Amino acid sequence: MTKDNNTEVFTFRVSLVDTSGNVIAEAEEVTLRQISKMNEFKKNAFYGTNWMLQPATIQKTQNVQGNVLVFCDQGEYYARALAEQIQHQDSRLFFVSIGKKFSQIDATQFTVGEDEEDYDKLLAAIGVNNLCSVYHFSTVNFTRTDVSAERYGEELHQGLYSVVYLTRAILRTIRDSVEFVLLTDYAHEVTGEEACIKPANAAFLAVAKSTATEYPNLRYRCIDIDEATDMETVLDEVLTENPTFRVAYRNNQRFTEALTVIEQKQESMREMEIKQTGVYLITGGTGGLGLQMAIDLGNRGARTICLLARKALPDRSTWQTLLSNRDRKLSTLIESILYLENLGCTVLLRYTDVSDRVQMESILSELKEAYGPINGIIHCAGMAGDGFLFNKNMNTFRDVVRPKINGTVVLDALTRGEKLDFFILFSSMTSLLGGPGQSDYTAANAFLDAYAPYLRKKGIPVQTVNWPGWSEVGMAVDYQVADAVTLFRSLETEVAIQALNEIIKYDLSNVIPGQINYDILQQIGENNLPFRLSPWLKKNLDRHISRHNTQKKQVAKQTIAPEDIHIIGKNDNYTTTENEVAFRYAVVLDLREIDIYESFNSLGGDSIHAMELLKEINAIYPRTIDITDIFTHSSVEELAGLIDKKRGIGKEQSDDKAVIVPDYKLSDDDIMSMLDNVEKGNVSSFDEAIKVIKSNK
Ligand SMILES: NC(=O)c1ccc[n+]([C@@H]2O[C@H](COP(=O)([O-])OP(=O)(O)OC[C@H]3O[C@@H](n4cnc5c(N)ncnc54)[C@H](OP(=O)(O)O)[C@@H]3O)[C@@H](O)[C@H]2O)c1
Structure with missing residues (x-):
């Protein structure tokens, strides 16, 4: 082995031998560079989105030509005003409200229920020809400022499932271009001044980030408003000729979402001690990330850890045999539990669907009675989304949505009285970016993203993390997408855990830990993102592009x-x-x-x-x-x-x-050629590069 002078590069000669000691392969000059993981994480920033004031000159209103569906219900106020503005145009309006079952009230008024077929019936009744626009205002309801756990089902049917069923019904029957305008109230924390946040509305809007990428003939726009914004302003945006994919209005001011760097604020810093006597619950605790969370908690002193999942582990008597089994995931799971037990942890395995309120109530009561109050929750339970919306089995869609939406609501409802040190929701960068095949996963994670500000407004210290892919464990590895080249680079386990501990320490929420891949950003193109870039990121991108050019x-x-x-x-x-x-x-x-x-x-x-x-x-x-x-x-x-x-x-x-x-003077050309050699990897160290230059003289 040789070591270069700056102590970070090690060069080896490697021989591979078989079990009898015969050399079967040799490699010269295998070079390793020492990287401090801690430093590597510091180099990564936290990213997130902020809503930034962006007034725009709204051009004259669209000329709406064709059949128009207006979903109104509580948004009836907007629907009627919209109707007044466009009724003189060459369009025919149909009003739809969401109720118990499909019914046609008169020639232009309909009700749809909770069944997907109701949307097919609706399209059949209005005649699908010439459908040009859908204005979905059903979820706007300023009188509702909070939702009980029991009413989330209704909210989801008015928003998320309604747009999903309608999109699928349209895809089954229409090839032409259709524009969806989705209007919500308080889906996002835009100014921080909002009296409430409505996570179900965020899930409803987020579907569009995915379906828009799957079906180019369907165009979506999302407008999130508050009560203080005038009807006129809202309708100008609804009917604008130069639309923006996602906008928000607060007190008549127009905001758009921008990706930006999120700073760790010293004043938010807190020392978060893991208590030996504490009780920690990890939902999805048998999964790739959940298990790593358990190991980290155990290493930091936790002694009572409950891992919750649906599928039970094999009986303990079979564990020793299973350890030598080829099922790597199962043996890692067993090894990790045994490791934690060796540390002195009590590992409690509990099996239920996290959205099952009755079962969860019984598990939490049992934990509290036997071990004391819950100190921390890491909500990792989740399923990967897979499949275009048109072909998606709706049961799969619900399976993906359930742990994140219903599961979070259940966990919240059952722990409202607890004094939790932390409550972390594992979301994904997918909720910000969307992407083909990810409608369910995007909606589910967007719900988590909005649930954090919803609870934080109530003083509950919940934090959401929008993870990029983890490269060593978890669903990204299972689905072989861990190495996929995405906007944010994937994280090694150790780096991700350091990031999470920083997130907890600095009380950050709604952050993506990681590094932007500027090559990918350049490929995607700023205008194809569902958000814009902060001026600083835009400048970085421009610089990156100019560097290439x-x-x-x-x-x-x-x-x-x-x-x-x-x-x-x-x-x-x-x-x-x-x-x-x-x-x-x-x-x-x-x-x-x-x-x-x-x-x-x-x-x-x-x-x-x-x-x-x-x-x-x-x-x-x-x-x-x-x-x-x-x-x-x-x-x-x-x-x-x-x-x-x-x-x-x-x-x-x-x-x-x-x-x-160097003890000799290098010309600029020498340095250029040396840098070329170092960058291309032709040489492994500065010294070697100098030698090359000297030998060429
Ligand atoms: N891995 C990544 O790169 C990545 C990136 C971004 C975000 N995330 C998020 O991080 C979380 C953990 O991901 P992972 O990679 O560890 O996934 P994973 O390896 O597939 O594990 C998922 C865990 O969730 C449990 N689970 C799923 N549905 C459940 C339900 N309804 N009720 C209770 N438990 C349920 C699973 O166990 P059962 O099947 O036995 O229920 C399993 O323990 C997920 O929420 C995911 O969206 C992961």
């Missing part, structure tokens, strides 16, 4: 002063070196905001920028770093730490103070 072109940079730079990533106490280095990053990369944990690459830096940065840093800290340090210590925090270490500042004097600075 102008690979080796020097980018003209503007003159920036230190006071122009906004440094983010931690609280204000940045070290002098961090300030200096961040300023140099900003100058070289032409940025006004620098996250000290973001890598040089993801900030848009390339080899040319790296050379410039090296020159800038050498001007203030001569001979402290070399070019490879910019790639191996690539965030401001890491590079500043390295500079301090080499200069013997702060931490203990470094014992590897031998700085790799």
Whole structure:
């Protein structure tokens, strides 16, 4: 084994031998680079969406031509006003309310019940030809500010299931283009001033994120309003000629959703102790992620952990045999339970559907009686969504929705009186992005996303995490999508657990832990996302694109002063070196905001920028770093730490103070060729690259 001078790269010669000791394969120069997982997580930010004020000039109203379905019920006020605006146009309006069963009241008024066939009957009755628009206003109800667990079924039928059944009925009969305008009240926390949040409305709207990608002939728009917004404003948006996929109105102001970086606020920080005497419930505890949660809790001192799932484990007497079984998932599950028991944990396995209120009540009562109050809940129970809406078996749809929607409502109802230290809901980045085949999963997770602000407004400290894929365990691995190239990079287990602990510590909610994959963002295109990008992310994307387009072109940079730079990533106490280095990053990369944990690459830096940065840093800290340090210590925090270490500042004097600075002068061309070699992986270290240059001279 050899080790390079910057101590992070190890090169091995590897021999593979069979059981008799015969060499069957050899590999020269297998190189490993040491990466600190902790640092890797810090480099990842938390992302989430914010609703940002975005007034728009609403163009003159559409000319509605064709048959129009208006779902009204409580939204009747809007439906009638809409009718007045468009009745003179070349359109025919049909009004639908949601009741017990299908009925036709007169030539233009209908009721549909809870059966999917009612929607086929409706389309047959109105004559499907020439259906151009669906205005779905049924869920708007300002008099309803909260929902009891018992009434969620009704809410879902007015919104989620209604749009799903209607979409499927349309797909069965119509090939033409149909526009859906879905109007809700208080589906999202937009300003934070909302008196209530309605999670069922969020699930209703979220379906569109998926179906819009499955069926190009169906166009959806989602408008979420509050009571203070005028009818006129709402109808202008409903009938606008230049529509936005998702908008919200609060007090007549127009907002659109933007993906942004979410900061950890020092003032929200809390020390969250895992109590030895505490009782912790993990729903979906036998699944990939739930089990990792249990191990983490056990490692941190929890001694009573209940794992809840529907399918029972085989009888304990068979466990030893099963451990040598080829069923990797089952043996990992058994191994993990035995590991926890070895730590001294009592692992309670309980089996029921989390949405079964009676069973859940009995399990929770038993836990409380035997072990004491519940201290923390991690709600991981979930099923992956699979299949386009048109072909989807509705029982599968309900199975996906049930643990997340009904299960969450049940857990909430049964623990309202408890003093929980944490209550974490495992959602997915899919709820933000949607995607083909994911209508059920998107709706289910969007419900969780809205349930967090709904409960937090009531002072219940629930947190939702929008996980990207986990790369080592869980459903993404089972469905072989863990390596899929998605907008957010997938997380290794250890990194994901660190992220979750940060989320709990900083009381974050509705966050995606991870790193954006700018190549994918560029491929998708900003305009094809269901949200826009915050100015900072947009700038990063633009920079990424320009980096690709102008690979080796020097980018003209503007003159920036230190006071122009906004440094983010931690609280204000940045070290002098961090300030200096961040300023140099900003100058070289032409940025006004620098996250000290973001890598040089993801900030848009390339080899040319790296050379410039090296020159800038050498001007203030001569001979402290070399070019490879910019790639191996690539965030401001890491590079500043390295500079301090080499200069013997702060931490203990470094014992590897031998700085790799060449004793000869490199021309710019030398450096370029060296960087090319390092980037392409032709050489494994800076020293080797120098040797190549020297040998070419
Ligand atoms: N894995 C990922 O990459 C990823 C990414 C984003 C979000 N998530 C979310 O994280 C959570 C855990 O995912 P995972 O990867 O660990 O999934 P998993 O390996 O498939 O495990 C799911 C667990 O949920 C249980 N479950 C499913 N439906 C249930 C119900 N109705 N009642 C009670 N238990 C139920 C399953 O057990 P039974 O089948 O025995 O009931 C199993 O224990 C899910 O909510 C998922 O949406 C995962």
